[in-house]
Amino acid sequence: MGPLRAPAAHRRRPGRRDHGGGGGSTTELAPWPRLTGDEPCRAPEADPEDWTGPPKQRVNGQLACLSKCPEAVREQCLAWALDHPSRAGSAIWAGTTLSDRRRLRRERRDATAA
Template sequence: MTTTDLAPWPQLTGNEPCRAPGADPEDWTGTTLKQRANGQKACLSGCPEAVREQCLAWALDHPTRAGSAIWAGTTLSDRRRLRAERRDAAAA
């Protein structure tokens, strides 16, 4: 039997753009392309790299819970592509 360790919830510092005072939750969970682009851009420019890595790992390992929100600057379709690439690399 094989077990897979899933990434734990990211260790947030409180300095991430998604947690900043006045941050609009719709920038991270909204359904319009503009909201997604705004959230993605803000995350990539202001989120510490270590937190982005943890955030992305969590979102990749927990697709149902991550939903369509922005995680580490990635959209749902970005994460689907990354999971497929990871599966392909593991199968090779």
């Protein structure tokens, strides 16, 4: 696994809203991910606590997502979670934790400020 990065489609573009605390004009936010039903979070045997439960249990969801979820779906989920931080909360999205997503937003903000 390589380092976490925002999906290419979600990296800062001119006119895209910066959720890292800066100003900027608002354009569209990432839509809800298009799920196929084959994702580990949608499996009939999936335990919702693996994505939203206590931190130690969320590791199960994080590993399942990183090993079984299609990359295109992970990119959509990450884009949505980065654009909707209050709704994404502390749950696992695209194999990322809340602190991972905070770091990604901070890196994006710093890159646009440079």
